[in-house]
Amino acid sequence: MGKIGRGYGSEWHLLRYMGRHRNQLQETILSKTGGEKIEWCDSEFSLKNEPLEHDIELKGVDFLPDPIIRKEWTETWPQTGNVHNWDAVGQLVINNKKEWLLVEAKAHLGELKSECGAEPEGNSRKKIVDAMNSAKKSFNAENTSVDNWLAPYYQFCNRLTMLQFLNENQVKARLLFIYFYGDKDKEHIKKYPQSAKEWESELERMYQWTGIDKKSCIWKRVHIIPISTNPLVIK
Secondary structure (H helix, E strand, O other): OOOOOOOOOHHHHHHHHHHHOHHHHHHHHHHHHOOOEEEEOOOEOOOOOOOHHHOEOEEOOOOOOOHHHHHHHHHHOOOOOOOOEEOEEEEEEEOOEEEEEEEEEEOOHHHHOEOOOOOOOOHHHHHHHHHHHHHHHHOOOOOOOOHHHHOOEHHHHHHHHHHHHHHHOOOOEEEEEEEEEOOOOOOOOOOOOOOHHHHHHHHHHHHHHHOOOOOOHHHHHEEEEEEEOOOOOOO
16 A cells, blocks of 8 residues: 555545545445445554554455455465555445445546566466456456457456355355546646546547456446546646
């Protein structure tokens, strides 16, 4: 987990919305997912003598109470390196039943890009490839090479892989991707979309590269929400 930007960045804006604009965020998410309410999970405090902004995000499947599923995940996915870090985790109440809601937030286009860092011939890479090949079937992307899932949209694809794993193991879950627009930082180096439309073309390029079928059943459990960093700004 990187240091939270002060006044900019996806982590900053998500925490800001969850703290200061929680009702608007809640209503937006419930409207998109069809849920009735959300019960958010707390993250852990930062380690002793660490800066307070280094509070620890929930990782992997640590939020699950079932030790059997947690163990199954450790056998499915390598536990070294950069494991799944969630920007927020909650339980979505939908049709009077609870489902896990795993949240990823982005604010600039560079956050879409990443690649698998596991050694090409190592056991960790093999686990990742096997898990992704299984997930690709669920998203009707069998004809797309797994190499397309390993780069340059690796994080997006490993989140899809997690979703497939959970639902395959009878753990109801959904992914929520929040794309903030209207952000900027002091250096003006990164490319921050200034409208929801600016995100659309980049996301569509990602979907085509990874070969996912947005008509697949599991894609119904993936939710995309563009949110303005300040709705009062007139474009």
